[in-house]
Amino acid sequence: MSQYSFDVSLAEFETQVLLPAQEVPVVVDFWAPWCEPCKVLKPLLEKLAEEYAGRFLLAKVNADENPELSQHFGVRSIPTVKVLFQGQLVDEFSGALPESQIREFLDRFALPAVGGANLREEAAALVGEGKFEEALAKLVEASQATPEDQAIQLDAVEVLMQLGRNDEAKQLLGGEYAQEAERANALRARLALSEGAADTAEIEAKLATNPDDHAARLDLARAYAAQGRYREAMETILEVIVRDRFFDEGAPRKAMLQLFEALGGSEQYDDLVREFRRKMSAALN
Structure with a gap:
C-alpha cells in the first residue's frame, strides 16, 4: 500500500480523507471495477501520486461499494474526481483525461515541491548571468531535493552543454524522460549538432x-x-x-x-x- 494513494470507504473517510485534507490536497477518485475509463485513469492517478510524492494524496473510492459517498458528492458518472482541501471542494472533473491535462489539473492545487522549484529558479538566474558552474551546482542540489523532477535534470543537461561538457550531457540524456519527452529529444538533437564542429x-x-x-x-x-x-x-x-x-x-x-x-x-x-x-x-x- 502506497503512502500517497489508498483505498477508502465510508467508515474511514473522515480519518483518511477529511482530516488529512486540512493540510494537503486530497484527490478522491470515484471508480468501479466494471468501468473501462476507470481502468485507464486510476493507474495513471496512482503513478502521479507517487511522482508528486506527497504534494497531494489519492483516495480511491469504489462507487458501487460506497453509494453514500457517491450520493453525498453528487457523483453522476464515473470516473469522477473531486479534490478536497482545507474543508472545501476546490476542483473536480469527470471522465478519463489525457495525462498532460491531468498534470495541468494537479498543478493548480498541488503543494509546491520542497526546495527544488526555488533552486531551479536560482539556477535559471545564474544562467542568465553566465555563471554556468554555479548554476549547475544549484541544479544538482535541486535534483537531490526533487529527484522525480525531470525538468531539472534537463536544465542540467543544457548547462553541461553550455560548459562544453558534452560527454556528461550525453550520459545524462541516456535515461528515459517520459514526462519531458519532447524537450529531451530536442536536446539530443542539439547535442548531435554540436558534434559537427568544423573550422x-x-x-x-x-x-x-x-x-x-x-x-x-x-x-x-x-x-x-x-x-x-x-x-x-x-x-x-x-x-x-x-x-x-x-x-x-x-x-x-x-x-x-x-x-x-x-x-x-x-x-x-x-x-x-x-x-x-x-x-x-x-x-x-
Missing part, C-alpha cells in the same frame, strides 16, 4: 571564392550550429533557401527543420525559432 574560417574563405557553393554554405551553417551560434546558422541556411530552395533535393529546408527541432522545448530560443519559421515560409512561398 568556420576555412569554410568562410571557401565561400568568399565561390559564393554559389551551396554545399559549403550548409557546412558553414552546421559549423555555426555546433558552436551554438544558432542565429548565424539559420541566417546562413536561409540564404541557401533564397538562392536555390531546391538545392540537393531540399537540403536547406531539411537543415532548417533540424535546427528547429534541436531548439524546440527551450523557452530561450522560442522567439528565434518563430522568427525564422516566418522567414523560411516567406522564402518558400
Whole structure:
C-alpha cells in the first residue's frame, strides 16, 4: 500500500480523507471495477501520486461499494474526481483525461515541491548571468531535493552543454524522460549538432571564392550550429533557401527543420525559432 494513494470507504473517510485534507490536497477518485475509463485513469492517478510524492494524496473510492459517498458528492458518472482541501471542494472533473491535462489539473492545487522549484529558479538566474558552474551546482542540489523532477535534470543537461561538457550531457540524456519527452529529444538533437564542429574560417574563405557553393554554405551553417551560434546558422541556411530552395533535393529546408527541432522545448530560443519559421515560409512561398 502506497503512502500517497489508498483505498477508502465510508467508515474511514473522515480519518483518511477529511482530516488529512486540512493540510494537503486530497484527490478522491470515484471508480468501479466494471468501468473501462476507470481502468485507464486510476493507474495513471496512482503513478502521479507517487511522482508528486506527497504534494497531494489519492483516495480511491469504489462507487458501487460506497453509494453514500457517491450520493453525498453528487457523483453522476464515473470516473469522477473531486479534490478536497482545507474543508472545501476546490476542483473536480469527470471522465478519463489525457495525462498532460491531468498534470495541468494537479498543478493548480498541488503543494509546491520542497526546495527544488526555488533552486531551479536560482539556477535559471545564474544562467542568465553566465555563471554556468554555479548554476549547475544549484541544479544538482535541486535534483537531490526533487529527484522525480525531470525538468531539472534537463536544465542540467543544457548547462553541461553550455560548459562544453558534452560527454556528461550525453550520459545524462541516456535515461528515459517520459514526462519531458519532447524537450529531451530536442536536446539530443542539439547535442548531435554540436558534434559537427568544423573550422568556420576555412569554410568562410571557401565561400568568399565561390559564393554559389551551396554545399559549403550548409557546412558553414552546421559549423555555426555546433558552436551554438544558432542565429548565424539559420541566417546562413536561409540564404541557401533564397538562392536555390531546391538545392540537393531540399537540403536547406531539411537543415532548417533540424535546427528547429534541436531548439524546440527551450523557452530561450522560442522567439528565434518563430522568427525564422516566418522567414523560411516567406522564402518558400
